[in-house]
Amino acid sequence: MSEAKLTPITNRGVERTETKKEYLTACIDWVQITVKNATPETICEEILGIKYDIMREDLRAGIQGARSVCSHGDIRILEHTGQNEYIGHQLLMAGKGCREFENHLVAQGIDWFQFFERALKFDINFPRIDLAIDDRKTYFKIATLRTMAKKGQCVTRLRLGVGHDSFDLSEGDGLGDTIDFGSRSSELFVTFYEKNHEQATKFGNDEKRKERWNRYELKFRQKKAVLVVQELIKSRDVYSVVMPILNEKIRFAVKDSADSNKRRWKTWQPWGWFMQDISKLQLKMEPMERNYPEFYAWLEKYIAPSLKVMQEIDRITGERNLQRLIDESVLDRKHEDMIERFIRQYEVFNTQDRLALNTKTMNEDVIYLRNAIHLLENTELLPSELSMMCRRFYFVFHDYFMKEQRKTKEVMETERHLNKMSQAIVHHMLDNNWGVVKDQLFASFRALLALIERNSRLEIVG
Template structure:
């Protein structure tokens, strides 16, 4: 995080009341700051920097960074486009492959009548679309389909963020209806199993109320690692948070057991060969799925989004300290800490100046800096040419008309500038 950025006092209040659950006096003793200073931070009378906020959290047992502690990937994606007449052009433009590479088959899935299959990259449409004038399509990528699409994107010189940005910015008929994010906890090696997060501990934590759920109500589990002598196999534990029919559903499971069963090897072998311990899956549908993608294409890293949502919906603790305050679970923090809770909006942001600034800062700024340095070295005016190539259209005119001082204050707050 950049130096000088400011954290709103409400986030400190939330940390104290919802996560630590103690009074201002006790909290001030826990983090070793005067209670008057704490009040000023919470009420916004004193500026609370990001560095100070992270220092306060570290004194409570939260980690400031969990980067690269889990491998994060998009593991399922389904997007509907309302009107695509030229499917061949669509495939080349947005899927980076030819329609002739797909196999044509009949289907009755999702109320469609026709399906194009290129491995696990599927496109649903209607066989009689020219007669009914129904040109809606749905692109579906399973886990394997996501990996195949990544190879296709790599050959095309692009990636998930740029591909989804292109779709969203150019296709106003696009709607994301399903998105799964998988986070894999790597295996630390023989003799270090005790350092891994034990999913069984969550059963006991749930009983002791050391797992606090925000909006998710349902919790269930299956399996448990019991050895079945008759079948000669061992099944891992799976935990479920929420309902499969809801717009947000979490599934945590011992992935090493699933791989051992599939590959017919021991669990120890599966852990070592595939370098995985547990998998943490976040499944989103409809508005929630579209909101996650909206955050992603506006410059927020997919790992930060996933961890932020997890921190918003699920808090994992490990007992109480002498003050009666919850202690964050260290192993959980190592995997998912260092990211602030993220609340998803079910109403994606309208096209406005903030979205444009966020996109430029997170996605374009490095490229512009490169061009600027190239101009200096080559005595060229490429950067000037880029700016002069842009035009203000009808949509942009409307954005400019609606600008107000409040927009400036909001953008300054987002990027941590003190006005």
């Protein structure tokens, strides 16, 4: 949608469907807390509200001045090496970790504001907090902001501005625009970019480029991070944090050649509409869905003992209360979706190892690859699950090229490419770069599936 086609916010007679559909939302996208005088167990149990015994050793690289200690998914605890001002532990949650932690917040019946309140009861500091605003209406194009900024139409107190775009070197296709405000090392850094292009590149899915999705990230460090947390707790909203910062720091204006004072220039209308809708901005939680292996592990560790107790009581008393509870439970749409999702994941994760490769049909390969691609694109996977998928990909990959008699140029080039990808994946696994492993697995599955579907004479069933 071009800037000129946006409906004016001041049109009071028009019902704003955008508000109902929540085209503009905010989320916590990075939380980094330094905790002094507390053990990892205390941090887990009393600050995070997570049982310490479900944490596992974190073999990933640490961050500057801190080494990894333990983690639950991407909720990480690190230990300072003694080279920093704050000696103690770091609690670190990047974007994915924040989404995972929101599952725990929901389970505890609290929100981010209450979590920050709880954390402040301890001897802590906030090195960094990020707020992300997702704009699925796209009030403006990032490229337009870049052009206006270069023409001097950005009224800002931030001294440094960087605008850039990414593109595919082989095809020359654009991969998204970005504009940065401020220095990455300063206490406030703001970046606007096209999230749809970032997601399309990450998952190799060009359909995502058609979506409307800009992201505006505000990254706060040190003193400003502390002030942001205090304001969030005080106001219980993100509007009171975002609005003053954007009002004070950034404004796009219509150039007035007759007035040399840019601060008197009129606000560019699309920016004005955006800022007025910021007043309705809500902090959203988007808990990351638990996958089947995680669900099974949770059931086994926390629920199964209670079920066993109930089963034993029924055995002794001759009752059938446990079965009655199960039979009388009502499943809603959320549970039905969970069943469907878990069955799909079960089929991928529990496919029997291929001991007799020559008995496997081409259709089964295609079904497996399609399921794996869907899972990689839509589910957060544990390192153990990604390792399993790497192993099974190896079987499918080598089986296909052993059987394929038509050694065309395309087949040979794809085989060489996937061989290199397989070697790279192994190296990233050894370095615990699981995000890279997932992205490269996704690209490899797609490349192999495309080749099989193009070259196969069989009727593919989906």
